Amino acid sequence: MTTSDSDTRVRVTPLAPHGPLATAREIGSRVAPTGIWLSAALISSVALAAIHSPLTPLPGVVTILFVPGAAVMSILRTRPASSAGRAVLAVCLSMLVVMVVGGTASLLGPHIGISRPLDTATESVIWALIALGVLAIGAAERRDPVAWIFEGAGTPNIIGVVTSSLLVLISILGVAELNHTGDIHLAVFGTILDVGVLLAGIAGGWDRESRWPLSILLFGASLALLLSTSLRGGHLYGSDVQREFGVAWSTVHAGVWRIPADHDPYASMLSLTVLPAVLRSVTKLRLTAFFELVVPAILALLPVAVFTSVRSVPRWVTSGRTAPRPGLALGVVTGIIVSSVAFSSDLVSITRQAMATTMLAALVMVLFDRSMSKRSSQIVIGLLILAISFTHYTTSYLLAAVLVCAWLVSLLWERGSLVVPRGEVERHRKSVSSRRMLNGTLVILAVVAAFGWNLGITRNSALSAPSGAVATNGVGIVASTNTSLLPPDQLEHLLVGELRQSAKYIVPVPGSTLVHLTTAAAPATRGIASSLTGFWNKLNLIVTEGIWVVLGVALLYGIFRLGRRRSYAFTSDLVGLGVTGLILGGLLRTSGTLASFYDPERAAIITAILLATPATMLLDDFLPRRTSSMRTKETWLARASFIVGFLYVAVLVIEATGLGALLVGGEAPGSLSASDVNVDDFAVSTPEVATAAWLRSNVKYPNIVQADYHGGLVLLSQPGSYDLVGEIMPAGVDRGAYIYLSHFNLVDGISQADANGGGSWTLYHSTLGFFNRYFYVVYSTGTTRVYH
Amino acid sequence: MPRFNGRVARRLLLSLAVAAVLFGFTPISHALLRAVNGSFAPTPYTSLALRSPSQAESGVKQGVPVRVELTNRSGRTRIYEWRATQAGALIDVGLEKLANGRSETILVPTNHAASGNLRVSLAGTDVYVAVPILKS
Numbered sequence: 001m002t003t004s005d006s007d008t009r010v011r012v013t014p015l016a017p018h019g020p021l022a023t024a025r026e027i028g029s030r031v032a033p034t035g036i037w038l039s040a041a042l043i044s045s046v047a048l049a050a051i052h053s054p055l056t057p058l059p060g061v062v063t064i065l066f067v068p069g070a071a072v073m074s075i076l077r078t079r080p081a082s083s084a085g086r087a088v089l090a091v092c093l094s095m096l097v098v099m100v101v102g103g104t105a106s107l108l109g110p111h112i113g114i115s116r117p118l119d120t121a122t123e124s125v126i127w128a129l130i131a132l133g134v135l136a137i138g139a140a141e142r143r144d145p146v147a148w149i150f151e152g153a154g155t156p157n158i159i160g161v162v163t164s165s166l167l168v169l170i171s172i173l174g175v176a177e178l179n180h181t182g183d184i185h186l187a188v189f190g191t192i193l194d195v196g197v198l199l200a201g202i203a204g205g206w207d208r209e210s211r212w213p214l215s216i217l218l219f220g221a222s223l224a225l226l227l228s229t230s231l232r233g234g235h236l237y238g239s240d241v242q243r244e245f246g247v248a249w250s251t252v253h254a255g256v257w258r259i260p261a262d263h264d265p266y267a268s269m270l271s272l273t274v275l276p277a278v279l280r281s282v283t284k285l286r287l288t289a290f291f292e293l294v295v296p297a298i299l300a301l302l303p304v305a306v307f308t309s310v311r312s313v314p315r316w317v318t319s320g321r322t323a324p325r326p327g328l329a330l331g332v333v334t335g336i337i338v339s340s341v342a343f344s345s346d347l348v349s350i351t352r353q354a355m356a357t358t359m360l361a362a363l364v365m366v367l368f369d370r371s372m373s374k375r376s377s378q379i380v381i382g383l384l385i386l387a388i389s390f391t392h393y394t395t396s397y398l399l400a401a402v403l404v405c406a407w408l409v410s411l412l413w414e415r416g417s418l419v420v421p422r423g424e425v426e427r428h429r430k431s432v433s434s435r436r437m438l439n440g441t442l443v444i445l446a447v448v449a450a451f452g453w454n455l456g457i458t459r460n461s462a463l464s465a466p467s468g469a470v471a472t473n474g475v476g477i478v479a480s481t482n483t484s485l486l487p488p489d490q491l492e493h494l495l496v497g498e499l500r501q502s503a504k505y506i507v508p509v510p511g512s513t514l515v516h517l518t519t520a521a522a523p524a525t526r527g528i529a530s531s532l533t534g535f536w537n538k539l540n541l542i543v544t545e546g547i548w549v550v551l552g553v554a555l556l557y558g559i560f561r562l563g564r565r566r567s568y569a570f571t572s573d574l575v576g577l578g579v580t581g582l583i584l585g586g587l588l589r590t591s592g593t594l595a596s597f598y599d600p601e602r603a604a605i606i607t608a609i610l611l612a613t614p615a616t617m618l619l620d621d622f623l624p625r626r627t628s629s630m631r632t633k634e635t636w637l638a639r640a641s642f643i644v645g646f647l648y649v650a651v652l653v654i655e656a657t658g659l660g661a662l663l664v665g666g667e668a669p670g671s672l673s674a675s676d677v678n679v680d681d682f683a684v685s686t687p688e689v690a691t692a693a694w695l696r697s698n699v700k701y702p703n704i705v706q707a708d709y710h711g712g713l714v715l716l717s718q719p720g721s722y723d724l725v726g727e728i729m730p731a732g733v734d735r736g737a738y739i740y741l742s743h744f745n746l747v748d749g750i751s752q753a754d755a756n757g758g759g760s761w762t763l764y765h766s767t768l769g770f771f772n773r774y775f776y777v778v779y780s781t782g783t784t785r786v787y788h
Numbered sequence: 789m790p791r792f793n794g795r796v797a798r799r800l801l802l803s804l805a806v807a808a809v810l811f812g813f814t815p816i817s818h819a820l821l822r823a824v825n826g827s828f829a830p831t832p833y834t835s836l837a838l839r840s841p842s843q844a845e846s847g848v849k850q851g852v853p854v855r856v857e858l859t860n861r862s863g864r865t866r867i868y869e870w871r872a873t874q875a876g877a878l879i880d881v882g883l884e885k886l887a888n889g890r891s892e893t894i895l896v897p898t899n900h901a902a903s904g905n906l907r908v909s910l911a912g913t914d915v916y917v918a919v920p921i922l923k924s
Contacts, residue, residue: 048811158802169820179826687831779835783833
């Protein structure tokens with residue numbers, strides 16, 4: 001017997017004819033794969049715990065991040081066509097389920113006598129019930145969630161899995177060696193290998209019939225690159241992630257998530273509070289492991305989602321064209337996603353945005369996936385919109401703005417007001433199974449979800465600072481990425497002026513303005529071919545800025561050329577999202593006001609996600625097609641275009657991964673250096689964490705703790721009740737303050753100060769003589785110190 | 789006897805390989821980390837802290853012992869030699885044996901100290917704390 005649904009036909013077995021036992025066995029067989037999965041996860045977790053394996057949480061984490069999402073897809077009777085797309089969507093929907101379940105338990109629990117609903121006991125019961133519910137629904141619906149996801153997937157490509165695993169393994173060993181000895185050789189080898197595999201994938205997948213396992217290789221190489229950063233140092237690597245850890249730690253210790261009374265945007269996000277707390281309670285996952293391992297694994301799905309989306313687009317096209325070359329799709333994703341500054345450097349340490357951007361990429365993937373029924377797709381898109389609203393406030397607002405703008409543009413497109421005559425669009429609708437996914441309901445949902453969660457329910461302050469700045473200063477169309485390096489004395493003057501306004505309670509030590517500050521140089525890598533620095537920097541600038549030109553041309557080409565010539569290939573959703581993506585990226589790239597609140601590079605990756613498809617269509621249209629009647633000149637042209645594109649992507653990925661800095665010199669990323677300025681700024685050592693924990697326990701409000709700009713990062717991961725002031729220039733140090741000196745300040749003897757909201761900064765030699773003269777050391781580890 | 793086709797055998801092999809990696813992870817990972825001289829173990833350190841950090845502001849009267857907390861996170865049991873000095877002159881000295889992960893409060897006598905700065909340090913390290921001594 002078969003049941004048909006909107007997406008696919010599912011084979012089910014008939015009810016057993018005899019006896020209750022036979023019926024129970026038959027019902028069990030309907031959900032056997034999920035039952036086996038859950039049992040295997042439970043048994044292996046217990047067995048791994050019995051042998052004290054560090055992998056004990058792994059089966060549980062994989063299960064919680066996969067099965068709930070699979071169940072949602074199974075209940076909705078929908079799934080993307082490709083296995084990679086299914087995996088991405090299952091993880092994103094699972095995160096939604098975890099956040100909704102944990103959030104609901106937190107809000108309801110205290111009212112029914114459960115004061116700590118996020119603790120192990122309560123969460124274990126909840127998830128056991130959910131597991132039973134999943135099995136019951138699967139049996140009733142005759143659709144097993146795990147089988148639903150894996151059906152037709154076949155055994156994974158062994159070579160792809162082994163290669164990806166090796167990349168990840170070498171990356172982990174490389175960072176272990178770098179952390180322990182400072183030797184960068186294995187880390188560099190691993191990164192070269194990651195880059196090599198991505199470039200080899202482009203070449204190997206160039207043939208349209210290529211069967212290279214590109215999705216697995218893309219995931220493996222991306223994860224390896226991300227882990228080489230996230231595992232750096234003795235604690236979490238980066239800036240925002242320290243505060244995110246502090247928020248997660250507070251939630252875990254409270255055993256419940258509450259709407260923050262201080263309107264803190266971080267504490268309002270379920271992705272930073274409920275999600276890590278539930279994973280910790282149910283699977284015993286360490287909190288640091290959530291940020292160091294789980295988030296990079298989720299983020300590594302982002303390029304896979306974009307790749308899947310780009311690969312599936314020409315499914316709409318019914319005449320004359322096949323799918324784009326897999327290698328071309330991989331090249332586009334490697335060039336504009338993996339090589340973007342946001343992906344390679346930023347997002348791994350801004351975990352809330354990493355998760356939300358991955359969900360956004362999954363949303364775009366579903367939007368363009370024509371193998372899913374329209375209604376199911378719209379429901380899944382709605383769920384992802386909800387998930388993004390409590391994963392990251394800014395992405396949520398951006399998504400609402402994007403959907404509003406894209407919807408309006410797509411309406412204009414459909415009515416023939418935008419380039420393509422209405423008649424052609426009508427013909428297109430009738431001739432092929434075109435459809436418009438974005439509708440008023442989704443747009444309203446996005447707006448209500450963003451503003452409802454952030455302003456209505458949690459009333460967080462995420463929007464108040466940027467909106468206030470825009471109201472005061474306007475958008476401020478200037479180059480948004482400019483920061484100025486000032487001499488220390490000049491910056492001190494600026495800083496003292498700022499502190500007089502913002503921290504009037506600071507009483508400086510008499511004579512502190514007389515302390516002479518001397519400029520320090522940032523530690524940097526020399527490079528093995530430093531004579532090429534000028535050439536490489538110019539090449540890089542041209543290549544990076546060239547991406548914007550390609551994206552802009554791709555959109556215009558799509559609207560004016562593809563839209564007119566083959567309107568079936570360029571739908572209203574594609575036009576709407578493309579136009580909006582370009583406007584968004586351009587605005588944030590040129591607005592000085594907005595850039596101080598939202599890094600333009602992080603906006604650029606959203607633009608890239610929205611425009612990856614038009615870019616692929618443009619390039620695929622330009623590439624000469626190989627035919628048997630090809631002349632020598634055309635063959636040469638085809639080869640030349642491949643080589644130029646290949647080299648273009650190679651330059652991008654070499655620079656993004658930090659290999660460029662090793663080649664020509666510069667500030668190498670923390671993943672490839674032992675002591676460059678990035679390591680000093682963002683890597684945190686164990687003694688630094690211990691010092692932060694000591695301050696949390698021993699210094700209470702109304703005391704002040706002062707630390708320099710980057711030294712103070714670790715203090716955010718161990719939040720105390722004291723007031724934190726982020727500078728230690730003598731003229732701005734309060735005479736009664738506790739002054740924290742990090743490894744960089746004390747051992748390297750360099751401090752950093754910022755003013756103008758990060759617009760101006762300086763590096764100067766730490767003023768240890770000043771602190772020794774006027775303060776006493778109250779805590780010391782040899783590499784860190786607290787003065788009072 | 790059940791017959792295994794290629795697909796089933798392949799999946800079985802894959803499952804066995806996954807199980808082998810899962811359960812052999814600890815010895816395998818230790819061997820690999822040793823081979824590359826790598827580690828994710830915390831950086832060893834020793835710390836000294838004033839038990840009452842506000843004493844840096846209020847001072848300690850001569851004769852009242854200074855309470856200093858010594859913490860050993862060096863990864864092994866160590867015997868520490870601490871020294872209390874004033875302007876380079878030795879006021880007191882002592883030994884403290886401490887297991888890894890443990891903390892101990894040292895009582896530093898100030899009977900022979902004069903008014904001024906008292907520095908308590910660990911011999912052979914740059915780890916120290918300081919406190920002002922006031923006349924009794």
